[in-house]
Amino acid sequence: MALTATNLEGTLPLIAKGKVRDIYSIDDSTLLFVATDRISAYDVIMKNGIPDKGKLLTQISKFWFSILGDVCPNHLITCDISSLPESVQTYKDQLQDRSMLVRKYKILPIEAIVRGYLTGSAWKEYKKTGTVHGIKIRAGMQESEAFDTPIYTPSTKADLGDHDENIHPDEAVKIVGEENAKKIADLALKLYIKAKDYAATRGIIIADTKFEFGVDESGNIVLVDEVLTPDSSRFWRADAYAVGTGQDSYDKQFLRNWLTSSGLAYKDDVEMPADIAIKTKDKYVEAFEQLTGSRWTN
Ligand SMILES: Nc1ncnc2c1ncn2[C@@H]1O[C@H](COP(=O)(O)OP(=O)(O)O)[C@@H](O)[C@H]1O
Ligand SMILES: [Mg+2]
Known part of the structure; x- marks a missing residue:
């Protein structure tokens, strides 16, 4: 199942919803970034999501932050959800592998x-x-x-x-x-x-x-x-x-091609067929595995 929206039921204030990320406030200087499985193409968000996409994006970014740390400082504090406030620990299924605690700038x-x-x-x-x-x-x-x-x-x-x-x-x-x-x-x-x-x-x-x-x-x-x-x-x-x-x-080309050929590019509320969603997920997995050299075992 794809997670297209998080719901932490009022435990933390949701301060922004980007195309992909739901952003919660932890305190004045800290944010919780949760990458959902939402996907956008031509700047429009699809109705359904790509299973695991938010996890793959989070793990890819985490990987790069460690490689690029000597070029400049970055906002990442931790991806370890056990350091999150007690109140959200019950929402582990929504947060695991797809969250980043970051400094707010x-x-x-x-x-x-x-x-x-x-x-x-x-x-x-x-x-x-x-x-x-x-x-x-x-x-x-x-x-x-x-x-x-x-x-x-x-x-x-x-x-x-x-x-x-x-x-x-x-x-x-x-x-x-x-x-x-x-x-x-x-x-x-x-x-x-x-x-x-x-x-x-x-x-x-x-x-x-x-x-x-x-x-x-x-x-x-x-x-x-x-x-x-x-x-x-x-x-x-x-x-x-x-x-x-x-x-x-390695990205949304399947989706873009399908949208264009079905005349749905730039339209709102589009639902992707299962095969397009699966092929797209495979591309994100391939990118993760190829770059990091690790298997995607999720
Ligand atoms: N450390 C940070 N502090 C404050 N805002 C941030 C930080 N890192 C990223 N952002 C903002 O959070 C949003 C990330 O969510 P995302 O779903 O990618 O949004 P978008 O639709 O704008 O791409 C972006 O608008 C980005 O500018
Ligand atoms: Mg973005």
Whole structure:
């Protein structure tokens, strides 16, 4: 069974519901992040969920936080639910393996995207104008080709229901200020490069990814949110990679294809058929196993 919503029955205040996560307040400086099995495509949440998806996302993020800990501090306190308040211990079945206790920060309203490969909206823009997020890119590149060096291509962080908008790095300066903009651009690139070098050893290409950052009271930048999951990144199998065409990815491609071919893209309240849900789950499991080298035994 997929868990599409949590219900801790008033034990903790639910302060936000994202597309995937239910966020509870523990105290002024601590949040409980519970990744549900909700899935969104084209920014619309499906009616049913993908069994275990929230657990897989949580375990993938946890894995990356440990690998990337030396690049910059992050918000994770623990994934161990025995450190949660007594009052929620009875909701173990909803929380186990899918919760993260995190430090709460002021979020910088920028999606810090890094792209190593020319694909998706970047490829569309490049074909039209020779630019990516307004940045001039060398001529003659093909779809899915690697950039000469990874590029930082931020977008705005839209409210629930709105769409993020690709922006030039100079626009990000206007939103978060010069100092923060410079720091997050630099950190996002360092994090991406470390992660993609690791993933390459596991046969995975991280084509692009999105990070979010917060600031603490002293102005230090902290890595927050989920990191390097199939929801926030494009993972490609290295053994199937070919330049000059679109790549299959470890993510929602089945779902997107099904939505498009059934004319349901962007529609609300869509129920996925069981085979689409199962195939999608398999992709998340594959990403977890391939990246971490561990079996998914849940
Ligand atoms: N440490 C943190 N402190 C405060 N807010 C956070 C922190 N980490 C992530 N967030 C916010 O929590 C939300 C995560 O839930 P999610 O379901 O992924 O939402 P979304 O639909 O915005 O992607 C995001 O809006 C993110 O900006
Ligand atoms: Mg999110």
